[in-house]
Amino acid sequence: MSAETGRVQGVETTITPDAPTAREVLHRVFGYESFRGDQQAIVEHVSVGGDAVVLMPTGGGKSLCYQIPSLLRPGTGIVVSPLIALMHDQVEALRAVGVRAEFLNSTQGRDEREAVERAYVAGELDLLYIAPERLSSEQTKRFLERGRVSLFAIDEAHCVSQWGHDFRPDYLALGELAERWPDVPRIALTATATAATHREIAERLSLGGARHFVSSFDRPNIQYRIVSKNEVRKQLLEFIRTEGSGSAGIVYALSRNTVEKTAEFLRANGIDALAYHAGLEASERARVQSRFLREDGVVIVATIAFGMGIDKPDVRFVAHIDLPKSVEGYYQETGRAGRDGEPSVAWLAYGLNDVVQQRRMIDESPGDLAHRRRLSAHLDAMLALCETVDCRRVNLLRYFGEESTPCGNCDTCIVPPEVWDGTVPAQKLLSTIVRLKRERNQQFGAGHLIDILRGTETQRVRQQGHDALATWGIGADLTDQQWRSVVRQLLAAGLLATHGEYGTLVITEASGEVLSGSRVVPMRTETARVTRSKAVRPAAADLDVADRELFEALRSWRAEEAKAAGVPAYIVFGDATLRAVALARPRSVAELDGISGIGEKKRASFGEALVAVVDAHARAPVSDSD
Known part of the structure; x- marks a missing residue:
């Protein structure tokens, strides 16, 4: 069969006409009928050698964006992940769908590591998970050069941002991958990044020429x-x-x-x-x-x-x-x-x-x-x-x-919050802070200031003589909790600031506008807890009685399978797949084809058992309970 040659970002790629398509792999291996959002565009771009930066929310399907290209391209996909404790489960989930996956990390013994290394060098792996700390060593890089790398996937890529919330120093060394493997595509993925972090990912990982895919950050559920x-x-x-x-x-x-x-x-x-x-x-x-x-x-x-x-x-x-x-x-x-x-x-x-x-x-x-x-x-x-x-x-x-x-x-x-004019309470608080500083060179935290405003006679108030202040008791119309809300909202608006080890309150440049009356201060009213909604519901809440009973029978079967295999239940099947089975009630293994989440390997491994659970439920007496 002849091959077709092309170039992506200066990288020469070879596309074999009889190779499976991305959609075929999606269905056969992972059991899904169609891609979501930008998944297909990302997979196709990386599969032919393109670099990519992917911003996609948690649960948006980022992993498929490098897993499928790793299966389509010759060689082994190297996944850089900071999650050593989770690598075992990540690999088990891939093995469950028939993907040849392994990991290398510090939890393994020498014999296990050597077996994985031999499999990689022999070209027997589709995916290999490695921690950034390991990949930063020269020894690991030389080891990877002994085999064929199909792509590098840099997961949790926001860890490269030095001022981000999950900074990992070893991520900074990953920019060298572009120099060491110039013809291997790289894909950086994260579920969270501001515009600044997004730019930093591209700069520090040498992905200036990469195509950027930014999905909606919305999680409507x-x-x-x-x-x-x-x-x-x-x-x-x-x-x-x-x-x-x-x-x-x-x-x-x-x-x-x-x-x-x-x-x-x-x-x-x-x-x-x-x-x-x-x-x-x-x-x-x-x-x-x-x-x-x-x-x-x-x-x-x-x-x-x-x-x-x-x-x-x-x-x-x-x-x-x-x-x-x-x-x-x-x-x-x-x-x-x-x-x-x-x-x-x-x-x-x-x-x-x-x-x-x-x-x-x-x-x-x-x-x-x-x-x-x-x-x-x-x-x-x-x-x-x-x-x-x-x-x-x-x-x-x-x-x-x-x-x-x-x-x-x-x-x-x-429950839309009510908004009230908090200008006068703000002026009372700010005036108290100004008077204490100007007249007595004193600064205090919120609790003591609220005691002064509410006219609360505490030992500290009496010792300091603060019951003689002009603002003593002028805020008795608000509760302690309401005053704390006022302070909190003034801090949020930049109309107050904290100072020093004890968090005393001080005015800001903007406070003068409030004291002079030239700035109105709208505030939100504290509302009661939102009453219970349907935001959390059982997975089978919308199933009828018979389907719900079958769904629970399937969950019980799944729990036993997962326990026997020593893996989390979702690696066997997710709730969404079991719900689909409960609704479809397949009577043969062939009828499982097309149910979301059941690919070729899982159908072969669990198909007969699933059908047996459905069949047993069909023959069981019908419950008359709701």
């Missing part, structure tokens, strides 16, 4: 919800009990201590919760991660050390009990919910202390002034998202340069 902190653990427990009961979820906190105490609190109240943070032994972290991936209904309470690359599709909620440091971090963490496309919730509780604490951390952070300003800009954007009176999704997508319309599926759309 996720309901974004933000509430004010008020006994946050009790708030979290109520949220999980009313909307996430029995569902898998992730709770993020900033400190290890908070993680430990929150997990303990949830367990004491009947929630199957586990703690995860970098201070735990590696074996304990592995155990926690394994339970989360392999069991239903487990809730992980974690620092941001947990979650990158987690492929568990049925995480129904992600909760934050501390204010995230950036919108990018928040977006990536919330994106771990609802990868299966089913309704999910991103719930965040934050308060005034979060703002004060993070301002202090920025002031004390290492780095130059430009670095601290960048951190402040990240926090300002996060505060703007929290305090917006408009659609949260519109605000979130605008941060990534994407314009949209109100979503109807966030708290501010479901």
